Amino acid sequence: MFDLINPSKIFYLIEKLINFINSIFFIFLLVALSFALILSPPDYLQGDSVRIMYVHVPSAWIGLASFSVISFLSIINFIFKIKNLNLITKSIAPIGLLFTCLAIVTGSLWGQPTWGTWWAWDARITSMLVLTIFYLLFIFAHKLIPQEDKANKVSSIIAIVGLINIPVIKYSVDWWNTLHQPASIKLTGSSTIHSSMLVPLLLMLLVLLLYCALIFLMKYKTEIIRIKKKNIKRL
């Protein structure tokens, strides 16, 4: 099964996927932005400021999901010692950091008109800030530790320790009194968001996921080339 992620075997596929995503991305972006900024209705309480949700919520989801994937792959790597998984986690981390930062910044821009403050040390926001720190530690471990094996080990430990923070972020709105409302969209059970807002939200999520796939594939390709260049005489 792990042979499926062998860089030499999927390198050609990466190029094809990059070209495919590039060809469809702008169509999806235009449709999603039209829904988010024009076609979706304003909220009866928050008015048009609710449109910030269409970038804030998908960004937060991607930030959380990226770290969960990194942690999961780090655990797998600890058990099965698959070197290629390090390349994958290393390629995902900057994407996760970008979207966690975007969730914090857009959240701040949403907080000012809604709560009357740019920032509050509320459980959800603070735990998102902790997630940013874990991402930075993970990335700096790779940048600052020259021995690759040691860097991989340290970053894997950071990812596994950081996993504790994921349920804290998810359930912070239930465990503590926070400014954030409880989840409106549930994977199990019925969601409390109207379809006129759910559609643009899912479209924006799709567009941002396409963007993530594009960046991931380019970063992964860069990592493969870096490794191949290092071992060029042994190829």
Add this chain to the structure above:
Amino acid sequence: MIENFINMNGYGLFVWLSFAVTVTACTFVYYKTYKTLKKYEKDFAKELQKLSGQQRKLVLEKSKVATQVLASYNKSI
């Protein structure tokens, strides 16, 4: 109508700033990632050029990745 769309009933600054920050950050990361990829492709092609003719031929025969990186680099120059 356009004025209403830009103003967003008084929330225009926050809404447009949110989307602008997202688009700018995503564009910047895309550009930086693309540039890094192209730099690595170029460096890889240079390393290949440094090898002797026979070694290069052997590498290109054995490694599909090397062939594809070289093809991609040649396409971009």
